[in-house]
Amino acid sequence: MATAHSRTAARLMLSPAVILLLLWMIVPLGMTLYFSTLRYNLLMPGMETFVGFENYYYFVNQPAFWAALSNTLILVLGVLCITVVGGILLALLMDQPFWGQGIVRVLVIAPFFVMPTVSALVWKNMFMNPVNGIFAHIAKALGLPPFDFLSHAPLASIILIVAWQWLPFATLILLTALQSLDREQQEAAEMDGANGFQRFFYLTVPHLTRSITVVILIQTIFLLSVFAEILVTTNGGPGTASTNLTYLVYAQSLLNYDVGGGSAGGIIAVILANIVAIFLMRMIGKNLEA
Amino acid sequence: MARKVSNTRKAVVTAAAWTMGFLIFFPILWIIILGFKSEGDAIKTPLQVLFSDWTLQSYHDVQERSNYGRHFWNSVILSVGSTLIALAIAIPAAWSMAFVPGRRTKDLLMWMLSTKMMPAVGVLVPMYLLFRDFGLLDSRIGLVAVLTLINLPIVVWMLYTYFKEIPGEILEAARMDGASLRSEILYVLTPMAVPGIASTLLLNIILAWNEAFWTLQLTTSQAAPLTQFIASYSSPEGLFYAKLSAASTMAIAPILILGWFSQKQLVRGLTFGAVK
Amino acid sequence: MITLTQVRKSFGEVDVIPGIDLAIEDGEFVVFVGPSGCGKSTLLRLIAGLEDTSGGIISIDGVDATDLPPAKRRLAMVFQSYALYPHMSVRKNIAFPLKMAGMDPAEQERRVNHAAKILNLGNYLDRRPGQLSGGQRQRVAIGRAIVREPTAFLFDEPLSNLDAALRVSMRQEISELHQSLKTTMIYVTHDQVEAMTMADKIVVLNAGRIEQVGSPMELYRSPANLFVAGFIGSPKMNLIEGPEAAKHAATTIGIRPEHIDISADGPWEGVVGLSEHLGSDTFLKVNAGPLGTLTVRAGGEVMMHPGDTVRMAPQPGKLLRFGADGKAMA
Numbered sequence: 001m002a003t004a005h006s007r008t009a010a011r012l013m014l015s016p017a018v019i020l021l022l023l024w025m026i027v028p029l030g031m032t033l034y035f036s037t038l039r040y041n042l043l044m045p046g047m048e049t050f051v052g053f054e055n056y057y058y059f060v061n062q063p064a065f066w067a068a069l070s071n072t073l074i075l076v077l078g079v080l081c082i083t084v085v086g087g088i089l090l091a092l093l094m095d096q097p098f099w100g101q102g103i104v105r106v107l108v109i110a111p112f113f114v115m116p117t118v119s120a121l122v123w124k125n126m127f128m129n130p131v132n133g134i135f136a137h138i139a140k141a142l143g144l145p146p147f148d149f150l151s152h153a154p155l156a157s158i159i160l161i162v163a164w165q166w167l168p169f170a171t172l173i174l175l176t177a178l179q180s181l182d183r184e185q186q187e188a189a190e191m192d193g194a195n196g197f198q199r200f201f202y203l204t205v206p207h208l209t210r211s212i213t214v215v216i217l218i219q220t221i222f223l224l225s226v227f228a229e230i231l232v233t234t235n236g237g238p239g240t241a242s243t244n245l246t247y248l249v250y251a252q253s254l255l256n257y258d259v260g261g262g263s264a265g266g267i268i269a270v271i272l273a274n275i276v277a278i279f280l281m282r283m284i285g286k287n288l289e290a
Numbered sequence: 291m292a293r294k295v296s297n298t299r300k301a302v303v304t305a306a307a308w309t310m311g312f313l314i315f316f317p318i319l320w321i322i323i324l325g326f327k328s329e330g331d332a333i334k335t336p337l338q339v340l341f342s343d344w345t346l347q348s349y350h351d352v353q354e355r356s357n358y359g360r361h362f363w364n365s366v367i368l369s370v371g372s373t374l375i376a377l378a379i380a381i382p383a384a385w386s387m388a389f390v391p392g393r394r395t396k397d398l399l400m401w402m403l404s405t406k407m408m409p410a411v412g413v414l415v416p417m418y419l420l421f422r423d424f425g426l427l428d429s430r431i432g433l434v435a436v437l438t439l440i441n442l443p444i445v446v447w448m449l450y451t452y453f454k455e456i457p458g459e460i461l462e463a464a465r466m467d468g469a470s471l472r473s474e475i476l477y478v479l480t481p482m483a484v485p486g487i488a489s490t491l492l493l494n495i496i497l498a499w500n501e502a503f504w505t506l507q508l509t510t511s512q513a514a515p516l517t518q519f520i521a522s523y524s525s526p527e528g529l530f531y532a533k534l535s536a537a538s539t540m541a542i543a544p545i546l547i548l549g550w551f552s553q554k555q556l557v558r559g560l561t562f563g564a565v566k
Numbered sequence: 567m568i569t570l571t572q573v574r575k576s577f578g579e580v581d582v583i584p585g586i587d588l589a590i591e592d593g594e595f596v597v598f599v600g601p602s603g604c605g606k607s608t609l610l611r612l613i614a615g616l617e618d619t620s621g622g623i624i625s626i627d628g629v630d631a632t633d634l635p636p637a638k639r640r641l642a643m644v645f646q647s648y649a650l651y652p653h654m655s656v657r658k659n660i661a662f663p664l665k666m667a668g669m670d671p672a673e674q675e676r677r678v679n680h681a682a683k684i685l686n687l688g689n690y691l692d693r694r695p696g697q698l699s700g701g702q703r704q705r706v707a708i709g710r711a712i713v714r715e716p717t718a719f720l721f722d723e724p725l726s727n728l729d730a731a732l733r734v735s736m737r738q739e740i741s742e743l744h745q746s747l748k749t750t751m752i753y754v755t756h757d758q759v760e761a762m763t764m765a766d767k768i769v770v771l772n773a774g775r776i777e778q779v780g781s782p783m784e785l786y787r788s789p790a791n792l793f794v795a796g797f798i799g800s801p802k803m804n805l806i807e808g809p810e811a812a813k814h815a816a817t818t819i820g821i822r823p824e825h826i827d828i829s830a831d832g833p834w835e836g837v838v839g840l841s842e843h844l845g846s847d848t849f850l851k852v853n854a855g856p857l858g859t860l861t862v863r864a865g866g867e868v869m870m871h872p873g874d875t876v877r878m879a880p881q882p883g884k885l886l887r888f889g890a891d892g893k894a895m896a
Contacts, residue, residue: 098300227411
């Protein structure tokens, strides 16, 4: 397919994208790396001094860090579990013939279009508010004491909000995959005497693996850096109960003006993301090749 | 091949699917309803809310309190602008990778995708300082640039998967027919890839429209898109349900409508080209 | 005239074409034929300029074209998949090369209409390729090639996506087109029937090497080696080794099915395994013991049944002899 001409052209046309992304990666990251070795407070410009790894030491040794780290992981895993399992069930349901498929599909996609700040505010006020929220109204109607979700189960509440936003995505991808199932293969299996469950576990599930991988990959990218939902609901609290790594870095650098510490946190977040990324890339590398 | 499905079964599935669809959609439906209620009615129990009077007061109040029009245009400019620029950069790049693959193409793609994995907070501080020093804070230009860069890997990836489906022989035919590289991309590849490009365009407009990290960090008012407009309702106005609902409805309506109208392309786009 | 001098192509370590010399005269219909993977398509793509050569010189009409981009070679190509532009009407497809050449629209129109007339596409000019049948798409692809009035046409297995009946009629159309245009055509196929019926000159390729170049009947009558002997002709030539070949002072002897007569006093004896009645002919698979299985063409009315014993005689002068190196012996 390729001649020297087209290969040269290809390099030329590829270079803007590569150069831009390279700059985008290297320049700010290099600066973060540099800042992370300084004592640098935004309120005291011109007072920067080199402190080596001190910022890392303090960042890691604050109790908030470990809380943030585990919150980040719980958030990612929690949302992944809900959306993947829920997505499979919903997709299986919607793959059946029923009246009004088009409309239901429109309803199910909708949350994906809602910006994070809106969904967080809506859930926080209209649903989870202990006085006027719908959940509180329902509890009262049932004679139960209302539950203050964001104070008593802040992380779980945020997981619920984020899962609501991502469930449509998982459902749609899995539904698309289900619809591309080879009907003849299913019929062949039926002729071979496989019952519904056997067909599901031996044909459908393997067929879905690839799509589940895609769902996990793409969602993880976005879930590792959930921010707006926390900012407008709990501000990371109470205490650090719903602070994730992204929010912690934000708080440290822009709320406490501690650029050095925030940068160190940023680098740690990058390292964490890379560990996850390597793991994921291995996984999709295998699954996407085909 | 089609087998008859019993109507009972179909009815059960219909009921279940509609219930799920309704539950998932309910929060959105609810804010649309609350937006047309008075503040006093909006905090009542759901049944009382439903049977209370309808009013446009909240929309009026929101208009007066903040400039919806400006935020709306900022959102449009930011999302459409960044997506178009990303497409202009990504189409040639995806052409190269899809039709002149080298030994490193797969690695390059993976690397591009991995830049998307870099958490934004990792570069928050320097970006903030760079923006401050270049006077780009709260400017549309700066934000368009950032949104272009964060969506570029996804745009490249999606276009690559769509281009891969176009048979190389057609591009070779164009070359034999005397088309220059420019004509080949402009007259042959791009028109053939229109469905894929449309999906990419839509999905990235939506992602950029809803992007809520950089837009919140790097804007305050002049360049602030709708994400920021809504965030300003987080407190204490959040307690004014009707106004919050009206504002929210206005923030999500454009993208909701766009999304519903272009459902077909979008569903394809939503799968990021990775699921056929 | 297109001349290849020591043209080589390697992909990485693999030599696909170790070195080919070939001259194609003006107006000739040349067919490259060979089994899949023999390098025939690669050779065509080298001539087209869609691949770079790894060495050697390709000259077109006396000009060194080795490093020219495809657009500058004045060649037109018809692809196996037709490679029509799906988003353009038939008219626009055919006019595309003219538009790329910046030709004046009136002249474009004239040429497109002319091509449409030759190819019977007049009624389809405003349709999209997706609305056409395989044969019509094929004609559009040819139309796109002829409007440019190229130095030569290149065909890359153009008929392999058509059904058998259509293949026969398109074969004839292409031959007639060649007779009326008298432009050089280079045609790649793996089907030796296409090669035999269409070519002025056949180039038999195997493993990137030219096995033999010649007119269809030359190749049929006197194949240069065992490969050509086995590849050209259908059903295949019978190749016999061992003592029978040694009687003729050869390692292998070859005899075509039509050159074996059923005769009661023939020297060879065998048992009929399978008989295929085509109506006009009957092909017998005869298990001839030490000679192996022979294919014999008998008349259409010859009735033979599996298990029958037959005696056969090769026609005198039709036996071909091959040496230990596989080459034909005089």
